[in-house]
Amino acid sequence: MATGTRTLWKVVTGCRRQLLNCGVSSSPAFPSNNIPMRTFAAFKAKKKVKKEEAAAPPEVKKVKKVVDDTGRHKPFGKTAWVPVDDVYILRFYPRTVYSAADAVELLKSFQALDFTAHDQPVYVDLKLDMKLEKKKKIEPFVNTVNLLHPFKTDANKVLVFTEDAHQARVAQEGGAAFVGGTELIQQILDDEVVADFYVAVPEIVSKLTPLKNKLRKKFPKNKRGSVGLNIPKMLSLFQTGHEYAVESECFVRTQVATLDFPTQHILDNLRSIVADVRSHRPADMGPFIERAIVCSRTSEALWFDSENLLAKTPEDDNHQ
Numbered sequence: 045m046a047t048g049t050r051t052l053w054k055v056v057t058g059c060r061r062q063l064l065n066c067g068v069s070s071s072p073a074f075p076s077n078n079i080p081m082r083t084f085a086a087f088k089a090k091k092k093v094k095k096e097e098a099a100a101p102p103e104v105k106k107v108k109k110v111v112d113d114t115g116r117h118k119p120f121g122k123t124a125w126v127p128v129d130d131v132y133i134l135r136f137y138p139r140t141v142y143s144a145a146d147a148v149e150l151l152k153s154f155q156a157l158d159f160t161a162h163d164q165p166v167y168v169d170l171k172l173d174m175k176l177e178k179k180k181k182i183e184p185f186v187n188t189v190n191l192l193h194p195f196k197t198d199a200n201k202v203l204v205f206t207e208d209a210h211q212a213r214v215a216q217e218g219g220a221a222f223v224g225g226t227e228l229i230q231q232i233l234d235d236e237v238v239a240d241f242y243v244a245v246p247e248i249v250s251k252l253t254p255l256k257n258k259l260r261k262k263f264p265k266n267k268r269g270s271v272g273l274n275i276p277k278m279l280s281l282f283q284t285g286h287e288y289a290v291e292s293e294c295f296v297r298t299q300v301a302t303l304d305f306p307t308q309h310i311l312d313n314l315r316s317i318v319a320d321v322r323s324h325r326p327a328d329m330g331p332f333i334e335r336a337i338v339c340s341r342t343s344e345a346l347w348f349d350s351e352n353l354l355a356k357t358p359e360d361d362n363h364q
Contacts (some may be wrong), residue, residue, distance in 0.1 A: 064160035139347055144314060146306050147338050147348040154343040155303055161342075163304045167197075168314060169337040169345070170296040173330070182324065183314060184290035186261050187268065188241075189320040191286050193309040195302050199283045203228070203237065205244035205252060205264065211275060218279040226251050233258055243270045252309060261289070288317065296321055303340050311353070314338070318350050 111120040113265055118124050123136040140155035142150065148166075155162060174182045204215040215223045222228065222237055225248060231237040232255060244252065244264040256263050264270040272278055288298040300317055301310040318333070325332035336350035 083158065097175055108153055124342050141347045143346045144311055144338070144350075144353040145307065147346040148310050148314075150346060151303060151338070151340050151343050152307070155340065158342060160340075161303075163302045164341040165299045166301045166305075166310060166338065166340050168298060168300050168317060169298075169339070170318070170333050170350070171335040172290065172294045172296065172321070172332055174290075174294045176326070176329070181293075184293060185267075185324055186287065186289040187320060187324075188281060188285040189316055190281060190284060191300075191316055192312040193301065193305060194284055194286070195299070195305070195313075196284075196286075200240040200285070202241045202243060202279055202282045203240075204241035204279070205242065205248050206275075208245070211245060215275050218276050219283060220275075220279060229254055241270065241276045241285075241287075243272075243275070243282060245273060245275075246271055275295055282359045286317075288321075300338075315353055318353055322354075 089218055113119050122138060125138065127137050149165065154160075155164070158281050172182075174184075176182060199219070201221035202219075203222040203224075204212075204220045205225065205228070206212050206215065206223065212223045221239055228237055229252065242259060242262050242264055249264060252264065266272075268277065269281060286298070288296055290296055296317075300313045305308075305313075308324065317338070322332050330350070333350045336348050337345045339345045
């Protein structure tokens with residue numbers, strides 16, 4: 045009996061061993077209960093990072109040093125205030141800022157010496173201070189000004205939007221190139237009707253919305269004076285008016301005359317543009333024009349004093 049029991053126990057033990065061997069062959073090389081497992085999160089060295097940050101030196105903001113040259117015998121970093129002869133290196137002396145009249149006379153003398161075209165355009169380049177309080181800026185603007193001495197030979201084409209028969213007749217008598225109402229919208233979108241300026245009466249502006257993307261800055265607006273009831277006045281402004289715009293956020297670059305104009309006529313046009321640009325600056329802010337340059341197509345650029353340009357002289361009053 046005992047022998048039978050031992051034999052049975054050996055059989056059961058062998059079967060158990062066989063079953064275990066089969067299970068191991070179908071499982072990974074290492075039993076699952078022997079695989080090491082991490083049951084806690086990695087430790088972050090926060091204190092060490094903080095010490096490293098505290099050890100780093102604080103960033104020092106560079107402040108541009110402004111040197112006051114008042115009362116100095118020579119400008120800071122320059123050789124002298126004025127060169128002693130006609131041949132000198134420009135970077136060793138302060139830039140010369142001329143009066144507007146002297147700058148125009150120099151442009152005329154350059155033309156005579158260089159034998160260039162006497163009727164070449166004269167340009168003005170103004171750099172504006174567009175900053176306001178609390179990091180705000182003046183929005184770039186486009187405006188039209190009437191010059192005392194126009195340099196264009198052809199009048200601008202002006203389109204008048206109106207649905208009133210009387211206003212349409214006034215516009216036609218005033219020399220408008222195109223006059224009409226909403227029927228012109230599709231023709232403008234199809235480029236069948238093209239004008240230099242577009243003006244409108246207040247009643248029709250709300251119906252011109254489809255043209256906003258097409259006309260963009262030329263779309264009639266109250267700020268530009270292209271919306272109103274005084275059609276003859278608007279036609280007078282835009283038929284002979286000169287348009288300028290703020291480019292690259294703070295620059296006004298536009299033609300003011302041609303070099304064959306008399307000096308006083310060039311100054312009159314220059315004064316009109318500078319005064320109109322300055323009118324866009326809020327009254328409680330500082331100077332608007334930071335730098336003013338005048339040049340012709342073939343000449344060098346000459347810096348001029350725009351502040352003194354607006355101060356009229358008795359000669360200017362007599363000329364007017």
